[in-house]
Amino acid sequence: MSSKAVSKLASALQNFGHRLIDQFWRLGSASRLFGYTLASSGESLRRPFLVIREIYFTGVLSLIIILVSAFFVGMVLALQGYNTLQKYGSSEAIGVLVALSLVRELGPVVTALLFAGRAGTAITAEIGLMKATEQLSAMEMMAVSPIARVIAPRFWGGVISMPLLASLFSMVGILGGYLVAVPLIGVDGGAFWSQMQASVDFREDVMNGFIKSCVFGVACTMIALFEGYDAPPTAEGVSRATTRTVVNSSLAVLGLDFVMTSFMIS
Amino acid sequence: MDRTKIDLWVGIFAAIGVAALLGLAMKVGNLTTSNIGETYTVTAGFQNIGGLKPRSPVKSAGVVVGRIDAIQFDSATYEARVTLKLDKRYLFPKDTFANIYTAGLLGEQYIGLEPGGDEDYLQENDKIMQTQDAVVLEKMISQFLYSKATETKE
Numbered sequence: 001m002s003s004k005a006v007s008k009l010a011s012a013l014q015n016f017g018h019r020l021i022d023q024f025w026r027l028g029s030a031s032r033l034f035g036y037t038l039a040s041s042g043e044s045l046r047r048p049f050l051v052i053r054e055i056y057f058t059g060v061l062s063l064i065i066i067l068v069s070a071f072f073v074g075m076v077l078a079l080q081g082y083n084t085l086q087k088y089g090s091s092e093a094i095g096v097l098v099a100l101s102l103v104r105e106l107g108p109v110v111t112a113l114l115f116a117g118r119a120g121t122a123i124t125a126e127i128g129l130m131k132a133t134e135q136l137s138a139m140e141m142m143a144v145s146p147i148a149r150v151i152a153p154r155f156w157g158g159v160i161s162m163p164l165l166a167s168l169f170s171m172v173g174i175l176g177g178y179l180v181a182v183p184l185i186g187v188d189g190g191a192f193w194s195q196m197q198a199s200v201d202f203r204e205d206v207m208n209g210f211i212k213s214c215v216f217g218v219a220c221t222m223i224a225l226f227e228g229y230d231a232p233p234t235a236e237g238v239s240r241a242t243t244r245t246v247v248n249s250s251l252a253v254l255g256l257d258f259v260m261t262s263f264m265i266s
Numbered sequence: 267m268d269r270t271k272i273d274l275w276v277g278i279f280a281a282i283g284v285a286a287l288l289g290l291a292m293k294v295g296n297l298t299t300s301n302i303g304e305t306y307t308v309t310a311g312f313q314n315i316g317g318l319k320p321r322s323p324v325k326s327a328g329v330v331v332g333r334i335d336a337i338q339f340d341s342a343t344y345e346a347r348v349t350l351k352l353d354k355r356y357l358f359p360k361d362t363f364a365n366i367y368t369a370g371l372l373g374e375q376y377i378g379l380e381p382g383g384d385e386d387y388l389q390e391n392d393k394i395m396q397t398q399d400a401v402v403l404e405k406m407i408s409q410f411l412y413s414k415a416t417e418t419k420e
Contacts, residue, residue, distance in 0.1 A: 049269065056272045060279045099294050164283025171286035174294060193293070199374070201321070202295040210287065 030226040033147075037155050037225070040148035045156065050149070054157025058119040058221075062165060065118055066111060070169040073110060074176030077101060082185055091187055095196035098177035103200060103209045107170035109257050112216035115162060116249035120224035123154055124245040127228030128238035151229065155221050162217025163210055170209065208264045212257065219256060220249045304354035305332065306390045310364045310377075311345040316400025318366055318375045324350050326379040331356045334377065350377065352388075359384035360392070366400040375400060 044050055081097040127150065130136050136146040174196075181187045200206065224245045231241035315337060324332040332352035340347045352358070361382030368375050388394070 049273075052276050053272055055276045055279065059283075060275045063279065103290060103294065161279075164280065164286075167283055167286040167290060171289050171294075196294055198323070200295045202291055206287075206290045206295045 026226075026230065029230065030222065033151070033226050033229060034222055036147050037152050037222075040145060041152050041156065043145070043148040044152040047153075050153035051156045051160070054153045055161050057122070058115075058154070058157050059161030059165060062115060062118045062161070063168075065114055066165050066169055067172050069110065069114060070107075070172040071176040073106060073169075074098060074102065074173030074178075075180045077106075077173070078177035078180035078185075082181060082187070091185075092191035092195055094177070094181045094187055095192035096199045098181070099174055099196045099200050100205060102170045102173040102177075103205050105209075105257070105261075107173065108166045108209050108212040108216055109253060111166040111169045111213065112162065112220055112253040113250055115158075115165065115216075116220045116224070116246055116253070119158065119161070120220050120245045120249050121242045123158070123221070123224040124228040124231070124242045125238060127151070127154075127225065128231035128233075128241050131229065131231060132233035132235075132238060134233075151225050154225060158221030158224070159214070159217045162220065163213040166209065166213030166216075204264075208260075212260055215256060215260065216253050219252045223249045223252060305351040306354055306388075307335065308350050308352060308388050308390075308392050308394055310348050310350065310394040310397050311340065311343060312348060312364075312366065312397050312399050313345060314399040314402060315346045315348065316366055316368075316375055316402060318348065318377070318400065322374060322376050324352065324377045324379060326356070326358070326381070331379065348377070350394075357387040360386045360388055361396065362388065362394055363396045363398070364394045365398040368401070 077098045078094055081094050082091055085091045085093055085097065127136075130150065136150065139146045139149060178189075178192060182189045182192055227241040227245045227248070228238075231237045318334065318337065320334050320336055322334045323330045324334060332350055335349040335351045337349070338347045339345075350364075358379055359382045361384040363380040363382060365378045365380065366375055367378045382396075
């Protein structure tokens with residue numbers, strides 16, 4: 001092997017190792033930020049308006065996109081499900097299909113993905129820009145902790161909004177499915193609701209979906225906060241951090257979903 | 267945007283979010299139908315329970331009168347021991363017949379109770395003596411094929 005190839009291999013290995021170590025460093029630094037955020041939560045929860053303002057920005061302003069997509073997802077589920085179920089002569093089971101798929105999976109997961117795109121990016125860009133314009137350093141100079149004043153309220157705003165949005169997503173999706181299945185296709189309305197109630201279990205399905213959405217809320221909000229806090233204070237740095245927020249949140253949501261589902265199904 | 271307006275919107279958001287969760291629990295889930303109040307427990311033994319599961323309904327004349335609490339394997343009799351929780355309002359004679367039925371062709375399985383004529387009622391922890399197993403489709407088909415095969419031989 002020529003010395004050129006060896007040095008190429010070595011530099012590739014070096015590059016890989018550098019990236020790996022960098023990822024571990026970021027993970028540790030994110031955990032540290034998470035710890036600080038929890039530690040200074042008490043301070044920011046004592047001023048509830050800070051959190052309420054963040055719920056407004058992350059929750060209320062995400063309502064439109066969440067509700068409209070939920071409505072269409074529910075309608076599509078009903079159309080697709082009816083198409084297949086009707087071949088087996090059990091089109092009344094469409095209510096079960098729509099409700100279970102929304103409450104167990106689609107509600108929490110799609111809400112989290114939309115949440116990462118709609119609210120997560122906003123949080124990252126805002127904090128990244130605050131850092132780039134040295135607002136965070138200015139706060140520190142005034143002996144105001146930026147974590148208690150900026151990070152923790154956004155964290156709690158996201159964590160509170162996410163389960164509410166996911167519940168709304170599931171409910172509106174089921175209503176959309178009902179609209180397609182019952183008035184449009186002509187499935188019996190009584191059978192739609194009664195079969196749904198017979199097979200959707202409160203603890204097994206509704207509560208597990210709720211727990212999932214809480215975990216996704218923590219994951220998405222924390223990733224968005226960390227990416228913003230960690231962003232290089234340049235225009236390019238903020239733009240890259242925003243992209244990473246969407247990519248990492250989506251991967252984290254789908255990965256966590258698999259892990260939690262495998263715990264819950266057993 | 268001023269403070270009171272934000273408070274108002276967040277209040278509305280929280281209210282409809284909680285309402286959606288309650289709606290999921292009440293209208294979509296079985297929180298309202300699952301607690302049937304006071305219950306009493308009876309058991310029944312089956313050779314084969316098919317696809318019966320805990321929490322499946324127990325019906326009599328098509329009305330849900332209880333739910334299945336637990337299913338265990340009895341290693342003494344090699345039977346499935348099914349524990350039923352029945353609503354206290356409904357009393358059944360001691361010689362009630364318990365069948366495993368299927369709702370529709372592919373639907374979920376449930377236990378149907380057919381009351382007998384005994385004057386005494388089932389008490390807490392009694393055992394239903396007469397049971398009929400789930401219909402296993404494969405068994406029926408193989409019996410049918412077997413009888414067809416013997417028919418053609420003759």
